[in-house]
Amino acid sequence: MDTITVKRRVMMPIRAGDVMAEFISFQGDRSGKEHIGISFEGKTPSFASHVPLVRLHSECLTGDVFGSGRCDCGEQLDEAIDLINQEGGYILYLRQEGRGIGLYAKLEAYALQDKGFDTYQANDMLNLPEDGRDFRIAAQMLKALGVSKIRLLTNNPDKARQLIMYGIDITEQVPTKVHVNQYNHHYLKTKADRKCHTMTFDD
Incomplete structure (x- = not known):
């Protein structure tokens, strides 16, 4: 196992200087x-x-940077x-674009979703995992920071399960809001139905 x-730790003003945060490599x-x-x-x-x-946040170029409405990552x-x-x-910003499949593969999956397949069906058709992320690295990063007990901001039960498996004590799972719009409703509903993400929808 990697150690x-x-x-490096560097203070950085973000949100045009409205927030100060320490970025850690x-x-x-x-x-x-x-x-x-x-x-x-x-x-x-x-x-x-x-x-x-x-918050364990997996990189999403389309959502985080360009504000794509197809997901809720930026929100x-x-x-x-x-x-x-x-x-x-x-916030642990993890370089695991597209739930671990990469940006180009995510665009291929989007093309299949445009034909009516859901996100998990599209990945399967491309011979890709439904979710290829391994959160062991997040547990290792927390331990490197001297953190072994956390409150986890997530709707994804698999993040909590993996962190516990890798030795992190989770005292509370804090849900995120459901950032739904006309473009991502089906995607979010699929995550809730297929992967038990803790989301409540009005319809």
Whole structure:
């Protein structure tokens, strides 16, 4: 198993300087992927804030950067920044585009979804895993930061399951909002139905 350690910490103003966060790089991951930890000090100390709020956010170029309506990634990242900046904790930004299949493969899957297949059917047709992410690296990053107990910001039960399996104590699973629109409703409903994501829909 790789030994992950902190390489560099750099303070950075984000949101045009409205928020200050510490960006943290790591070394020892032989996959060569440049995962980043983002630390927020928090503004409202409370009992809950003694256990950091943590979001594992998988890279989504289309959603995070371009605001694609086909997913809810950009909205979830914005929500995580707001919450964790308030309460204190970490965003682990993981370079696992398209649930681990990569950007080009994600676009191929989108093309199949345009023909009526859901996200999991499309991946299967491309001989790709439904979800190829391994959150072991996130557990290793947390341990490198000296964190073994967290509150996890997610609707995805698999993130919690994997972190627990890799030795992270989760005291609370905090759900994210359901950022639904006309373009991603079917995608989000499929995640809830097929993978038990904790989401509630009005219809």
